[in-house]
Amino acid sequence: MRKLKEFFIEKLILICGLASIFFVVLIFLFLTKEGLSVFKSVTPGNFLFGKSWYPISEPAHLGILPLIFGSLLVTLGAAIISIPIGVACAVYIAEIAPLKIKEILKAGIELLAAIPSVVLGFIGMVTLVPWVKSTFHLPTGLTALSGSIILAFMAMPTIVSIAEDALYSVPKSYKEGAFALGATHWQTIYRVLLPAASSGIVAAVMLGIGRVIGETMAVMMITGNAAVIPQSILVPVRTLTATIAAEMGEAVVGSEHYFALFAIGIVLFIMSFIINVTADLFLHKRNR
């Protein structure tokens, strides 16, 4: 009787163990089930590289190139801001900060990671957007730049914590060796520790960028949502994620528009898949 009970429990554990694979497959299946139908009305080439997104005009224009550019521009801006600051902060926490300050800083970073994106979006709307508008004398402060700045703050916790882990896991002997040869602390950091932790830092940066590309609410609230190919960072843009979030409410289930939004979901899913798998490879390279 006990054997039978344990047999069932262990089978249940096995099933739950496989659940995450099941869910990933399920997500992909349902995205493709709905999303691939869009290619009955538009070719994959025209979908990915079409220059206009007018989903509800007659006939509908379903080209997501402006949205891809919007996502890339906002992400690039966020990366330029968050990578140097994030990595520098990780170095400071891992190497320079005294123990007490280190604990406080780590708690602060965790705090930042915990703030819901809609709250950051709200704060961006009431503080950052008016500032961008008046500083650059723009007709509106809802621009790619505003989005980039807020998103940089969403990427930083990821970058800092993973890069700090990577720096921390460099063997102590490397550092001692460098000190013994007469290197200063800073020389040790940038000639020995940073190169030794490089693959972990690359992974940190990639995961941070992955977070930025997938971010939805904050970006929808502060980038202005204009689905045109942006000419500069000071104009409104619309990202892939914001398009789904903003338009799905109005799209009729089973319509061309509905399918197109799912197809955008497939694009996002594949992007995040590639980023996460590559980042994981970099992380494991470090462990070996």
Next chain:
Amino acid sequence: MRNPQRSQKIAFFFLFLATLLIVIPVGLIVVIIIQKGLPAINWQFLSDIPRQGMRTGGIFPAIIGTLYLVMGAIIFALPIGLLAAIYLSEYAKDNIINRIIRLAIVNLSGVPSVVYGLFGLALFVVFLKFGASILSGSLTLGIMILPIIITTSREALESVPQSFREVSLSLGASKWQTIRHIVLPNAIPGVLTGTILGLGRAAGETAPILFTVAAFYLPQLPKSIFDQAMALPYHLYVISTQVPNVDEKVRYGTALVLLSLVLFMNLVAIIIRYNFRKKKKW
């Protein structure tokens, strides 16, 4: 310029500056929300329904909706996540299946939240015909927080020393008895930490509930899990972008309630983890 001591000083100054660039805005965000939100908080704001097109009144239905959603998500995700963590830490061998599971978890945690929303819409709302309901929203959020629960629970289980298991097995306990009575009790604080972090994440997310549950305005409370509900993060989005002329106080007040809820959960998780580390017997 070639003076290494001086370049070290300059470099460290810039590293410190970068750290301030992160810490000061975070502090400012929290201070601004507390300062401007606190005047809005009173009993009426927390216990009344929104009135006059959400411009005055309270946010009670949104608070209740979020609590329902978070509870639903955890009821779904905790058992599956914990058992999955037990599988990974106690049963899985280092083979190809195990590696695929790890990859799947990494992926689940990286899928953009709005894609979870699409998935929930396609599977729960349309395919399984649950409609836009608390059930659909909870399940969607549950799948989203699954990787957090699995990863933290697994770490907690793996940190229980191997010798504990060996002693139990050598006394004639079966593998499941060992897990149930020896490994799990010692891993509880870690599992709890992960669960609470998952709760915090579920409470703050907006994109997954946009098309699966969230109601724009719903003055009465949900009666069953097949009803739509309001939710705090979506409510904040609505009153800050969709409804014109909302009193600033109401917006900041809503932001403060949401932020407090999420930060409170994180704080509890941090305290549990801290106490556990201090008390650890091994």
